[in-house]
Amino acid sequence: xxxxxxNPRHLVRRRGQEARLRCSPMKGHSHVYWYRQLxxxxxxxxxxxxxxxxxxxxxxxxxRFSAEFPKEGPxxxxxxxxxxxxxxxxxxxxxxxxxxxxxxxxxxxxRLTVL
Amino acid sequence: xxxxxxxxxxxxxxxxxxxxxxxxYETRDTTYYLFWYKQPPSGELVFLIRRNSFDEQNEISGxxxxxxxxxxxxxxxxxxxxxxxxxxxxxxALYSPYGGSQGNLIFGKGTKLSVKP
Numbered sequence: 147x148x149x150x151x152x153n154p155r156h157l158v159r160r161r162g163q164e165a166r167l168r169c170s171p172m173k174g175h176s177h178v179y180w181y182r183q184l185x186x187x188x189x190x191x192x193x194x195x196x197x198x199x200x201x202x203x204x205x206x207x208x209x210r211f212s213a214e215f216p217k218e219g220p221x222x223x224x225x226x227x228x229x230x231x232x233x234x235x236x237x238x239x240x241x242x243x244x245x246x247x248x249x250x251x252x253x254x255x256x257r258l259t260v261l
Numbered sequence: 262x263x264x265x266x267x268x269x270x271x272x273x274x275x276x277x278x279x280x281x282x283x284x285x286y287e288t289r290d291t292t293y294y295l296f297w298y299k300q301p302p303s304g305e306l307v308f309l310i311r312r313n314s315f316d317e318q319n320e321i322s323g324x325x326x327x328x329x330x331x332x333x334x335x336x337x338x339x340x341x342x343x344x345x346x347x348x349x350x351x352x353x354a355l356y357s358p359y360g361g362s363q364g365n366l367i368f369g370k371g372t373k374l375s376v377k378p
Binding site: 179181186187189190202204205235237239249250251252253254255257 | 265267296298304305306308311352354365366367368369370371
């Protein structure tokens with residue numbers, strides 16, 4: 147049973163470009179969470195999605211960031227017009243039911259570098 | 262407000278020493294879950310343990326043990342006879358199902374453990 151998959155593992159963008167990060171949850175998991183880890187920091191929650199629905203986006207920056215989890219295909223975290231401060235590791239997690247009760251399984255992360 | 266504090270930013274020990282990583286949490290909820298994750302140099306997050314607030318029994322798994330004390334809001338992690346492979350950043354995290362933010366794990370800033378041979 148494959149774990150949570152994220153791609154790309156490393157992404158380099160220049161300021162002003164768009165970054166698209168993909169997350170495929172574990173088989174049978176319909177809940178996806180995105181977290182951001184800034185250098186030397188812990189992970190900070192960004193958004194929680196179920197298929198075709200955003201459940202909680204309280205941790206998402208109001209501008210330039212968006213997330214989706216379509217009926218088919220991976221969840222996408224999209225960052226428009228990236229700035230240097232967006233450089234971070236972005237982790238995706240999935241769970242079979244809501245909340246962390248059943249533990250969130252984390253992917254390997256995507257490391258975004260903005261030049 | 263919910264918060265996790267890992268006061269130790271970095272710890273360095275010599276192999277075979279015991280080491281305890283501290284975690285103090287804040288929550289007003291009576292039902293909550295506490296977690297420890299390991300992040301080795303390769304960067305992925307490895308789940309170590311989950312405890313719920315109603316189970317204060319300490320747990321031992323091989324060289325790892327956890328001490329959960331509600332009276333002091335602490336969930337400390339001890340590695341016995343540390344090994345070089347234990348070198349990693351360790352995160353403590355809190356989840357409260359009724360805390361308002363669904364699915365949101367609150368992480369501490371992590372403790373970087375270096376085990377020297």
